[in-house]
Amino acid sequence: MKIGSIGYNHVHDMKYENFIMDRPKGPGAVLLLLIKTPAVFKVGGVQYQVKENSFILMSPDTPCYYTAQENVYTDDWVYFENDDWDKEYVEKLGIPMDIPVYLGDMDELSHLVHILVYEHYSGAVNSEEIEKKYIDVLFLMLSRTLKSRNCMSSKQLSERHYRFTQIRTMIFTMPDHVGNVDDLAAQAGMSRSGFQHLYKKLFGTTVIKDIIEGRTKRAKRLLSSTRLTIKEISTRCGYTNEYSFMRQFKEQVGKTPTEYRSSI
Amino acid sequence: MKIGSIGYNHVHDMKYENFIMDRPKGPGAVLLLLIKTPAVFKVGGVQYQVKENSFILMSPDTPCYYTAQENVYTDDWVYFENDDWDKEYVEKLGIPMDIPVYLGDMDELSHLVHILVYEHYSGAVNSEEIEKKYIDVLFLMLSRTLKSRNCMSSKQLSERHYRFTQIRTMIFTMPDHVGNVDDLAAQAGMSRSGFQHLYKKLFGTTVIKDIIEGRTKRAKRLLSSTRLTIKEISTRCGYTNEYSFMRQFKEQVGKTPTEYRSSI
Incomplete structure (x- = not known):
């Protein structure tokens, strides 16, 4: 037009x-x-x-x-x-x-x-x-x-949507800055269950799934394009230790981080 | 993408x-x-x-x-x-x-x-x-x-482009607020000839042509969609008297304002 x-x-x-x-x-x-x-x-x-x-x-x-x-x-x-x-x-x-x-x-x-x-x-x-x-x-x-x-009729809800989008952006772009669900709920100024409920309503998926996806995506990117060690990558993806990273990655991708890296 | x-x-x-x-x-x-x-x-x-x-x-x-x-x-x-x-x-x-x-x-x-x-x-x-x-x-x-x-390498020129665009916007959207070329040059903080030269360079047309086009466009719109008198329309299009409006409109459109209005 x-x-x-x-x-x-x-x-x-x-x-x-x-x-x-x-x-x-x-x-x-x-x-x-x-x-x-x-x-x-x-x-x-x-x-x-x-x-x-x-x-x-x-x-x-x-x-x-x-x-x-x-x-x-x-x-x-x-x-x-x-x-x-x-x-x-x-x-x-x-x-x-x-x-x-x-x-x-x-x-x-x-x-x-x-x-x-x-x-x-x-x-x-x-x-x-x-x-x-x-x-x-x-x-x-x-x-x-x-x-x-x-x-969603009130302006208040749209402000809340904005705040939730900021949280979701952080989950996907700075997984190492994301704590657990209780921390995120506190950032949103809500109870854990209220937070989880509204998150699902706004984005059609759960916050836990998004956290895991954000971490796994970044891990794949770092594994394929850098020479960082598995331990360093686990930190950059927000895991407190490399073993829980390795376990969760295997669950999601079907391969260990090392297997994934050498397969590319 | x-x-x-x-x-x-x-x-x-x-x-x-x-x-x-x-x-x-x-x-x-x-x-x-x-x-x-x-x-x-x-x-x-x-x-x-x-x-x-x-x-x-x-x-x-x-x-x-x-x-x-x-x-x-x-x-x-x-x-x-x-x-x-x-x-x-x-x-x-x-x-x-x-x-x-x-x-x-x-x-x-x-x-x-x-x-x-x-x-x-x-x-x-x-x-x-x-x-x-x-x-x-x-x-x-x-x-x-x-x-x-x-x-145009300097940031200064791009700021000037911005100011010129504001002037051009006024020419097309508020023709009744536009004075003569000297007034516009003064608004741009330039001499008349410097202003006309840069205007042509930036927009590929002269400021005079744009002023006439802005006035004629608005006149056509008001003639076809309102019941305003010719005198009122001449004022809203930035003319100081209705006769110069009538003369210029005829030159541009090939019909007098009244003929144009009744032809639609």
């Missing part, structure tokens, strides 16, 4: 400007708005009181009218080129057209619009291709926000 | 850890490193003193060895899945393999790795697809950085 024109964080102060967009024939191109202040929308004959942090994706020919609800109207806006509009893609992502939808948090989306403004007007190397990728990301993120809004 | 594993800003302090990556058989998978501290690399038998803010993209089976040059070694690292590695794409972008390259500024690239870490381990809605788009952006940006490094 391609951008026709795009603007980030345009502020209309009703004190200085009687901002009313009245478009009886529709916006003329597909138009995405990230609405940052309370607004009144009339779309296809239906009137909406729209909360801040809402979005609307409008069809080119749906009559629409919008203005501020209070003193200021602020939005990000993106017009797409009609020829390049991929209707099916957006439908498949579950993004509705011509209805304002409250999102709650739009920071990430708005940040993407900010990046896109630069890509669109900079004429920098590769900017057309980068623009396309970022548009796809914008719609994928919009779809994610809509879906997460339904299954 | 797909990520095997990924880590952001891993710090190895030589006081606590004798960090040496010695991989006589190569890293085993394509490996991208964003190197943030001075380092020593031996790749395919050749030794390099690598400056901070360099990158290297290594083939799976090129023997390599790397360690800190000073007290600390820090990098971002991305292993790619061998099956999904798109060699042609990366070649076409002009990104060399198995040679460390100094980039100067890696903030944007490193920020992308940071985002990718979250996408890779979060298991969030659409994360696999978003990861793929961001990997493409990472390589497109890397290619851009390499190319801009050659044609």
Whole structure:
């Protein structure tokens, strides 16, 4: 999909400007708005009181009218080129057209619009291709926000998801910094059982399995690409002694570390 | 392309850890490193003193060895899945393999790795697809950085490019806030002729042409989708009177504003 024109964080102060967009024939191109202040929308004959942090994706020919609800109207806006509009893609992502939808948090989306403004007007190397990728990301993120809004409604849970992802990242990238499950639960500020339950819910696998996988992956990499001793590798993978490393590796891979190394 | 594993800003302090990556058989998978501290690399038998803010993209089976040059070694690292590695794409972008390259500024690239870490381990809605788009952006940006490094060598020029892009964005998205060329040159802190020359060089078109295009585009949009009067539209498009708007619109579009409006 391609951008026709795009603007980030345009502020209309009703004190200085009687901002009313009245478009009886529709916006003329597909138009995405990230609405940052309370607004009144009339779309296809239906009137909406729209909360801040809402979005609307409008069809080119749906009559629409919008203005501020209070003193200021602020939005990000993106017009797409009609020829390049991929209707099916957006439908498949579950993004509705011509209805304002409250999102709650739009920071990430708005940040993407900010990046896109630069890509669109900079004429920098590769900017057309980068623009396309970022548009796809914008719609994928919009779809994610809509879906997460339904299954986990509070912002608190999404912050918890962020914290859990940090823990999971550590499990896979710094297995030697990962203690046992009780330590991880303490890092998340939760009980052991609560932690294990939510981990499973968020990632579809258990924390124990991830710990073992993180250690085994790193061990394989170090065995195949370095000359480190088995003892050194066991430390770098978070084992307190090489024998438990050797036992667990054999269980997972079907070979001892030494057999694995010489088989490559 | 797909990520095997990924880590952001891993710090190895030589006081606590004798960090040496010695991989006589190569890293085993394509490996991208964003190197943030001075380092020593031996790749395919050749030794390099690598400056901070360099990158290297290594083939799976090129023997390599790397360690800190000073007290600390820090990098971002991305292993790619061998099956999904798109060699042609990366070649076409002009990104060399198995040679460390100094980039100067890696903030944007490193920020992308940071985002990718979250996408890779979060298991969030659409994360696999978003990861793929961001990997493409990472390589497109890397290619851009390499190319801009050659044609405009100083960081100063890239800051100027950023400022010029802001001005160009205003020309297209807020034509009513744009004065004449002298005003824009003053905003850029340059003489009129210096401003016009660099504008042409950066964007391949003149500032005057862009101003007229920005105004005409907005005028067309407002004529076709709103009921605003010609006088109101001329103001919103940055004209000081409606007659110069009418004259210029006719020159550009071949119809008067009123004719254009009734023809849609």
